[in-house]
Amino acid sequence: MLDDPEREPATASRVADDAREWLTLGQAATFLGAAPGTVRKWADGGRLPTYYTPGRHRRFLRSDLDAFLARSRGAAPAGRPAAPGVLVVDDDAGLREFIRVHLEAEGCSVREAASASEGLAALDDEPPDLILLDVLMPRMDGWEMLRRVHERHGVDAIQVIMYSGEIEEAGRVEGRGAHAFIGKPFDAGKLLAATKQLLRS
Numbered sequence: 001m002l003d004d005p006e007r008e009p010a011t012a013s014r015v016a017d018d019a020r021e022w023l024t025l026g027q028a029a030t031f032l033g034a035a036p037g038t039v040r041k042w043a044d045g046g047r048l049p050t051y052y053t054p055g056r057h058r059r060f061l062r063s064d065l066d067a068f069l070a071r072s073r074g075a076a077p078a079g080r081p082a083a084p085g086v087l088v089v090d091d092d093a094g095l096r097e098f099i100r101v102h103l104e105a106e107g108c109s110v111r112e113a114a115s116a117s118e119g120l121a122a123l124d125d126e127p128p129d130l131i132l133l134d135v136l137m138p139r140m141d142g143w144e145m146l147r148r149v150h151e152r153h154g155v156d157a158i159q160v161i162m163y164s165g166e167i168e169e170a171g172r173v174e175g176r177g178a179h180a181f182i183g184k185p186f187d188a189g190k191l192l193a194a195t196k197q198l199l200r201s
Helices: 012-017 025-032 036-044 062-073 093-105 116-125 142-153 167-172 188-200
Strands: 058-061 085-089 109-113 130-134 159-164 180-183
Touching (some): 036 058, 036 093, 085 116, 093 188, 116 130, 116 142, 130 142, 130 188, 142 159, 159 188, 180 188
Parallel strands (some): 085 109, 085 130, 130 159, 159 180
16 A cells, blocks of 8 residues: 555645745656656565655655655665666657556666667767667657667667567577667566676676
8 A cells, every 4th residue: 555554644724834845756756767657566566765745736845855856866886876867768658658657666767768869869879777768659760770779879888678679679689789688578577687797697
């Protein structure tokens, strides 16, 4: 359950009296750098304390959010992002959202790109720890983006998982510098397992 019977639910007056401490779902999502759906999932799973107004609107205590961020960051090595950075490059907006929500729930910092060109621009802004890269995209496909990533950043500088609905594409991974290949459709568990394995390596 979302409510802790030992905690007093937030009231509208308490929220109004201490606006700097209480955040709405949208504000909490912005504060945490995650999607509202991801924050709801964290709350429903008991990872993030949630309170309710009399109108049953979710409210989050800022100190709980600070503690959540501190737990998520752990003892990250100096110079490394607090959360593993993942860039998802796919022209399918629904699939990008699906991947992002699941990876954010695992504590990853996820950015999205709707094309290979956007993905390359995102790399120039801030190189991630891992790229999840669709093979079949218009104008520039995933293999060409992979080649340019290696050209700009080096073959082993950024780990890359390629995926495609065309299973025969798997045979092209060897020798091209990708670290893994996943055929579509794939389940979240398989994707998360491959992602976490590479981020640990």
